[in-house]
Amino acid sequence: MRHPYENFYKAQLGALALAVLLAVLGLFKLDHQWIILLMFYVLAASFLFEALIELKTQNMLNAIIQLLHVLIIFLFTTILYF
Structure with missing residues (x-):
């Protein structure tokens, strides 16, 4: 069985x-x-993906x-830069 937020974890790891x-x-x-x-x-x-994971887990x-880090x-x- 897959973790419900596995896609967010994979996106965070990829980033x-x-x-x-x-x-x-x-x-x-x-x-x-x-x-x-x-x-x-x-x-x-x-960091944004991590914030989404935290948001989904209430x-x-x-x-x-x-989100402040982002x-x-x-x-x-x-x-x-500019």
Whole structure:
């Protein structure tokens, strides 16, 4: 029997794996700053999936905390890049 939120867990794990891959790629290609920007956006998406999991399990405090993480990463990354 599958876990009811297995798709969210897989999406979160995939986003984290992609963020790590982009971070490693960004270390070797320092002239392409958009890779680092994309890595931070993917990391924010990973936190968003975690917030959705917390929201579905009726854990509102942790969902709000994760949404604040998403907002802070997204805003600071955008402000620092542009």
